[in-house]
Amino acid sequence: MKALIAGAGRLGTQIAQVLAAAHNDVTLIDLDDDRIAELDGRLPVRLVAGDACEPNILEHAGAHTTDLVIATTGNDEDNLVISLLAKRQFAVPRVAARVNDAENTWLFDQQWGVDTAVPAATPLISLIEEATGATDTVALLRLSKAGVDVIETAITPQSHAVGCTLAEITLPAGSVIATIIRTGQPTVPSPEMRLRPGDELLVVSHSATEQEIHAAFQ
Template sequence: MQIIICGAGQVGWQIARHLAGEQNDVTVVDNNADLVRQATDTLDVQGIAGHASYPDVLDRAGARDADMIIAATHSDEVNMVTCQVAHSVFAVPRKIARLRAQSYLDAIYSDLYRRDHLPIDVVISPEKEVAEAALRRLSSPSAFDTQLFMEGRVQLLGIGLTDDCPVLNTPLKQLTDLFSTLRAIVVGVRRSGQLFAPEPGDQLFAGDDIYVLAHRDDKDRVLDIFGKAVTKQDRVVILGGGNVGLMVAQQLEGPEWRVRVRMIEKDRRTAERAADVLERTIVLNGDGLKRELLDEASIGKADSILCVTDDDKTNLLAAVRAKQAGAKMAVCLVNDPSLQGLMRPLGIDAFVNPRATTVSSILRHVRHGRVRNVYSVGDAEAEVIEAQVLSTSPIAGQLIRDIDFPEGALVGAVQKGGKIVKPTGTTRIEESDIIVIFALAADVPAVERLFQVAIDFF
């Protein structure tokens, strides 16, 4: 595929890295020549310095022959105009835009994106994605990472193993025998900073971070088996009253959660806006790093603190202070992936990576075949891919043990009709089945080829 990526920031760079690594013809466009140079020096991509929405710049980037354009600059308006130019001047078949402003995302204005109005095929909202990721963390407070698949019926759980885990030093095959009715599979293990897909004979050790794909009805049992308490969130403190914090608070106020929420926001105008919008949440104006304000928010009684300001270091420091003051759990929004290694030493329970959530959303619409969902694990170290099997897919009609999966890939769940089954070597993959596969980054192209059908590109 020939793909143009507009915006060489964190998200654009990560998408370019993914797609160039899969032998796509990628061109990066950015107004900042230094960012373009960094991308071309580091990645196997071409680069154009210039305004992404200018027709002559897109022409130089190869828009006449492009299969897709991904507009991920920092400006919503530039992204929208870029898609319009790509459609009207160059007839680019597929256009994806990242939009932040809530007014552009309101459902009552969705007619705006029709092909005869503003032709954008897919709108990605980073803040909405991040808010949903934060809510998933709060719904599984013992997991440091989580994502839903198969319309919420299967959940990926990232679990950090400690010395009190009851199944340490036990081969995974033996765990399968011990818990034969458990619909869950360990698909990934990170040990000493290295992520790998485990073999049946591998054991788990204290300090490992594991990724488990589990049926939602077995989630609590999975957490218990790996030594994690299952707790309900009754009191939550949110640090940061911007769009992300506001979306999360609104959800927590709703009938599904009905959680008591207190919010701390440093900027007075932002705090007043949040107080006007929220109905049951108490909004405090002040510095969340100050112990007195945390005490005023009853941090000692909080089940969780969710730190979602736009400053990574503030989020980390506030989370540490809140844990010291008695908060049972701390979740941080962290943009810089190099800081994620500090989570465990600092006692922070879970994090949300905005870049990873946005990258996952975009990849969902880029993958070949009938891919329904994609989640980027860690710092783009692996992907969890949900896809439907077509009659002409290479794996249709085969037993799992006979399929030539790459070494770094594992099947974690299979849906047959309306039923979720735990995959084994004798499970036959059939047409219309939906499967979820964990794959290390280097093995994603090989996994994708197992679903790829020439006449069914998207």
Template sequence: MRVAIAGAGAVGRSIAGELLENGHEVLLIDKAPTAISVERVPQAEWLLADACEITSLDEAALQRCNVVIAATGDDKVNLVVSLLAKTEYGVPRVVARVNNPKNEWLFNESWGVDVAVSTPRLMSALVEEAVSVGDLVRLLRFSHGDANLVELTLPEESALAGTQVGNVEWPQDTSLVTIIRGTRVLTPTRDDSLEAGDELLFVAAQAREEQLEDLLSVRREDASS
């Protein structure tokens, strides 16, 4: 897979390093000469250019990329790069970094963004995930279909503890994708039973999140008694 990353700062270089370790081709683009540190990620291709300029993206051959990641520290730049990648070059997958949570509402398919990653929101979600049991935590938002990656740790008092996955009437537009049980990562089947303490990851429509939380967490009448 070929990936272009706009923004060769600490975030962009870290992403590049991970992708290269997984066997992907990576092109790092940045307009600041001081950001071009080939020795830090020598396996990557480097381009000194403004990723907001069509001529630069032509030089980067963006049409050959499977994924574009807009990872600069400027939300305006990330939106422009995302829009150009999607509309001018037809890049199948565009991922954009959100620096200011107030701008998160802009990072959607109208601007060519398939996945928006808000660093402040993600850090907050990870803190919540570490301390919350029985509460639904939103980890990541997907632009298409208005869906989110959400997590809930099944509490001891949940009515679903001990229930087989196939016997649960999950809300519409909701999919259980992973069960994390201790050190194990399970791909759920219909015959797997849910256990208290399981960390459940779902892709769910935003409109179904409350319904999903009510289904999995402590019953409210039990909690109030």
């Protein structure tokens, strides 16, 4: 999944770290050149200096091909403008925005391009779950501190798993499919779900190698 985060404050930076840990393609934008310079080399994400309220900056950051935009600036007006541009001008499939002032919550709706409005007091993990729609993935990412790996694999037209249900796939011991990204949208997997070419899977495992996970699907 490609994610674009506007606002490199504490919240935006933490979201970028978690999404990047799940091997997502993450871009982080901030108006403050010094903040971008400070983060350079510290995060496994693409950094863009500029005003995310400007269409040309969003375009430069890859908004035309991104799957998810999260507006996390400390200014509600900016978050609304970013959301509206993302949805209306760049047709981003999923847009989430932080609500800093509770009195402005009523503005954060689909008329402003916001799919998910998240109050500022919402815990980080809950915010990412709401934004991505991938509750299981984010919850399982918490296990990474205990030596659990998140491994990504893709289904190609040549994969032997094409057309199989998840129940028919034999995974290495200690592994579980956390989410399936289909047409850019994270989906909570179910046993009867059939795999299609183009599906991207995030598999959580505490013992299997990347090669073993790939072999289960390819």
